[in-house]
Amino acid sequence: MRKLFQEDLHNLGDKLHEVVVLVHQAMGKAYRAFETANVHLAEEVIADDVQIDRLQAMLDEKAVELLALQGPVASDLRLVVGALRMSTSMERMGDLARHIAQLVRLRYPEHVAEHSLRRVYQEMAEKDILIAKKLVELLLTRDPQLISEIESLNEQINDLHAGVFITIAGDQWTAGGAASADAALTSRYFERFADHGVSVARKVGYLHTGELNAR
Amino acid sequence: MRKLFQEDLHNLGDKLHEVVVLVHQAMGKAYRAFETANVHLAEEVIADDVQIDRLQAMLDEKAVELLALQGPVASDLRLVVGALRMSTSMERMGDLARHIAQLVRLRYPEHVAEHSLRRVYQEMAEKDILIAKKLVELLLTRDPQLISEIESLNEQINDLHAGVFITIAGDQWTAGGAASADAALTSRYFERFADHGVSVARKVGYLHTGELNAR
Numbered sequence: 001m002r003k004l005f006q007e008d009l010h011n012l013g014d015k016l017h018e019v020v021v022l023v024h025q026a027m028g029k030a031y032r033a034f035e036t037a038n039v040h041l042a043e044e045v046i047a048d049d050v051q052i053d054r055l056q057a058m059l060d061e062k063a064v065e066l067l068a069l070q071g072p073v074a075s076d077l078r079l080v081v082g083a084l085r086m087s088t089s090m091e092r093m094g095d096l097a098r099h100i101a102q103l104v105r106l107r108y109p110e111h112v113a114e115h116s117l118r119r120v121y122q123e124m125a126e127k128d129i130l131i132a133k134k135l136v137e138l139l140l141t142r143d144p145q146l147i148s149e150i151e152s153l154n155e156q157i158n159d160l161h162a163g164v165f166i167t168i169a170g171d172q173w174t175a176g177g178a179a180s181a182d183a184a185l186t187s188r189y190f191e192r193f194a195d196h197g198v199s200v201a202r203k204v205g206y207l208h209t210g211e212l213n214a215r
Numbered sequence: 216m217r218k219l220f221q222e223d224l225h226n227l228g229d230k231l232h233e234v235v236v237l238v239h240q241a242m243g244k245a246y247r248a249f250e251t252a253n254v255h256l257a258e259e260v261i262a263d264d265v266q267i268d269r270l271q272a273m274l275d276e277k278a279v280e281l282l283a284l285q286g287p288v289a290s291d292l293r294l295v296v297g298a299l300r301m302s303t304s305m306e307r308m309g310d311l312a313r314h315i316a317q318l319v320r321l322r323y324p325e326h327v328a329e330h331s332l333r334r335v336y337q338e339m340a341e342k343d344i345l346i347a348k349k350l351v352e353l354l355l356t357r358d359p360q361l362i363s364e365i366e367s368l369n370e371q372i373n374d375l376h377a378g379v380f381i382t383i384a385g386d387q388w389t390a391g392g393a394a395s396a397d398a399a400l401t402s403r404y405f406e407r408f409a410d411h412g413v414s415v416a417r418k419v420g421y422l423h424t425g426e427l428n429a430r
Contacts, residue, residue, distance in 0.1 A: 064292070067282060068289070078279075081279055084299065088300070168392040168395075169396075170392075176384075176388070177385075177395040178395075181399035184396035185400075185403065188403070
């Protein structure tokens, strides 16, 4: 029985890894759709998000089943509870990539982003994608250095996010209501993606330290 | 030991109730601050959110401790896992009330909302506050009728949210970039609050049915 249990735990870790790989792909693809106003790519991101949701649901069922059948303790329990928490954040990251794609679809054939903001969105998106990439790595290696790197990327994104609002409020900004609303939401989506990334990263940290509610 | 365990479960239920009462107050106060551009009230909401976060952290610790020490099964396990999930959503609801308050503080002494949108925000906020009130009731009574009522309120809020974006994109809309961005974010915050409310409500439903990942 002990062996089966370890296998189940590994299985849970594999599923987490699988979800975060999909999340990484989703944001990569969502940003390419955004950058090039590619509605087909946007549709793909929207369709693929169902797969992330499904995997997350399976992962959660598996975790609860493990709790029920195996009654894990100590570090095993932390892993299972950690998986439950992480999967929620990962699923949200997938949603945020989908929200970007939905904006692309809504504005097609126009670009979502005002020309003056494209550069800053590029920076935000690249950092988001890098965060997701580092999460994939973190789940494999558990290297705590990656957690600090993800936190630092998140801080940079927060600064870029603040910058977007300064731009929107500035005298140079002549875009209309819809474009301003899009600009605010786009920035918010990129920023929230990074927040959830930090949240997942710290939860991986928690698997090690056992400290609860690390943020 | 069995008795202690039941006591612990009740304790967990009480804490959930306590958090959702605070969330209800937070949105009520945030909206009053928003409606009247009252920066002092906004500051209170921002300060009070720390209390929600702290309670949520305590609740989560308690839940994990219960899983570790008692190894609950069946409906007890569902309650504990449900509590973990709900507390996350409740904490986000508190954050969203805080975001509204932060917008009030940012724009003070001006109003955040354009005059033409105040009425629709009032409707959204009143429905949000009603959702939180129904959640308080739901946790006490477990009356499934409340879940449908919350879902229906959420749908109404989604329609109002869509309406805000139509207004912002319309010819009558003459507000500048910052006001448009604020308008979009405000609407988004009210809408997300309701989404999380539905999520909590369905999780209470899950405590009854045992069906996983009900949304």
